Amino acid sequence: MLSDSPARSGDPLAAGADVxxxxxGGTLRGRQENGLTVLRGVRYATAPRFGPPAPEQPWPGVRDAVEHGGVSPQPPARPGSAGGAPQIGVQSEDCLNLTIVTPAADGARRPVIVWLHGGSYRSGAGSWDRYRTDRLAREGDVVVISVNSRLGALGYLSAPGVSPGNLGLLDQLEALRWVRDNAADLGGDPGNVTLVGQSSGAHSIACLLGVAQARPLFRRVVLQSPPLGLGLGGAPDTGRLGERFLARLGGDPSEASLEQLLAAQQAAERDVAGRGFTPAYGPVAGADPLPDAEGWLAACRAGAPDLDVVLGTTRREMAYFLGGGPISERVPLVGRAVENGVIGVVTWTAFTRPTLRFARLLSGAGARVFVYGIDGPASASPYRAGHCSDLPWLFGDEAAWAQTPMLAGQSWQDVTEHGRALRSAWLSFAAGGAPALTELGWQPYRGRRAAVHRFGTARSAGLGY
Incomplete structure (x- = not known):
């Protein structure tokens, strides 16, 4: 369903005492839920179509924050996806909102975690049930803030006279400013903010590391499965994509319906297909707030001495996209071996190797860097230790992840237990930074394979580090 109005989800989780x-900016009405204070659909900015965001203005009276806000308009999930088909929610251009979970809005100055979801810059929402952060907030006594921002063409179209590009990145920057200004009122410490992102969310964080105005807004970062093999600064055919979008739309972008914009977005994606798994839409070098590629590298190095970083990948990232595919289906034995070989090579090329290179760059510039790898539990699933396999270890509950193909053969108790060490590490890092991880036995990464911290038990030779 598409709408130009904010979401009204009727979420049963909204039941609870008002707080x-x-x-x-004013007073929000949220809910007390199982010992936590939860605020949903908290608007941090507004933006015209294809225009930059402006901070949300103060409001009179009490504003409801008991139901999820809109999510950025997006296409349906890929059929047969290893991640299943999440409930997208009500889609709206009015999507610049936050989901906030805090033990209490009491001025206690807790660590703050800001979550940036993945989805190839074209899908996803921080407000999805599968990203619920109750467990993290409760286990770590932390404030967790999940961000919704513009995606796809609305967030990353680069077309002269229509959209400058990087609007979704500007949205995230504005969200971080809101966190800085309001964290203390939510029971958090604005001087102790950790960004955590996965996939394109981690890629966004890497982009922000090279944005000088962003660096004072966070203290630490966690990059889960960053697809750094994509490069930073956008695809070389960004201009062609913009041209194809406008041609497919065939009308005034400012007047088109959301359905027409999404249809043009998908058609343009197909027109420029052939770049493998590279997202069609994403950040563009040289468009606000990103400097050009050289400037981005210089800014990353300049900000490194004051930065704590955790980053890593799963052993079989590409299994999420390729596992159980036509190769192994047609030739079960030989095909599975070939499939695993392809998964290993592409995982190394697109994820692992560029992640290690980025780790060395930041470490060499003075950042305190730690690298991890996720092996995953022993499983016959073709998706084992694939992209996104770490997400249910951190977020959501059994109902949110039910019927997800990549979890086939695992009980929710298994998932919860496998994630315990990961949650403990992330929460310790958010609270105490590099010294906290050192106390847990992690070694700083300076280019040594032995320093990579391993999660999980199932290891396959030749796949990953």
Whole structure:
């Protein structure tokens, strides 16, 4: 369903006692749920179509924050996806909102975690049930803030006279400013903010590391499965994509319906297909707030001495996209071996090797860097230790991840237990940074394979580090 109005989800999780929380802009009505204070659909900015975001203005009275806000308009999930088909929610251009979970809005100055979801810059939402952060907030006594921002053409179209590009990145930057200004009112410490992102969310964080105005807004970062093999600064055919989008739309972008914009977005993606798994839409070098490629590298190095970083990948990232595919289906024995070989090579090329290179770059510039690898539990699933396999270890509950193909053969108790060490590490890092991980036995990464911290038990020779 598409709409130009904010979401009204009727989420059963909204049931609970009301709680009033006053932030800089005014008073919000949230819910007390299982010992936590939860605020949903908290608008941090507004933006015209294909225009930059502007900070949300103060409001009179009490504003409801009990139901999820809109999510960026997006296409349906890929059929047969290893991640299953999540409930997208109500789609709206009015999607610049936050989901906030805090033990209490009491001025206690807790660590703050800001979550940036993945989805190839074209899908996803921080407000999805599968990204619920109750467990993290409760286990770590932390404030967790999940961000919704513009995606796809609405967030990353680069077309002269229509859209400058990087609007989704500007949205995220504005969300971080909101966190800085309001964290203390939510029971958090604005001086102790950790960004955590997965896939394109991690790629976004890497982009922000090279944006000088972003660096004062966070202290630490966790990059889960960053697809750094994509490069930073957008695809070389960004201009062609913009041209194809406008041609497919065939009308005024400012007047088109959301359905027409999405149809043109998908058609343009097909027109420029053939770049493997590279997202069609994404950040563009030299468009605000990103400097050009050289400037981005210089800014990353300049900000490194004050930065704590955790980054890593799963052993079989590409199994999420290729596992159980036509190769292994047609020739079960030989085909599976060939499939695993392809998964290993592409995982190394697109994820593992560029992640290690980025780790060395930051470490060499003075950052305190730690690298991890996820082996995953022993499983006959073709998706084992694939992209996104770490997400249910951190977020959501059994109902949110039910019927997800990549979890086939695992009980929810298994998932919860496998994730315990990961959650403990992330929460310790958010609270105490590099020294906290050192106390847990992690070694700083300076280009040594032995320093890579391993999660999980199932290891396959030749796949990963």
């Amino acid at each position: 009033l929380v006053t932030v800089r």
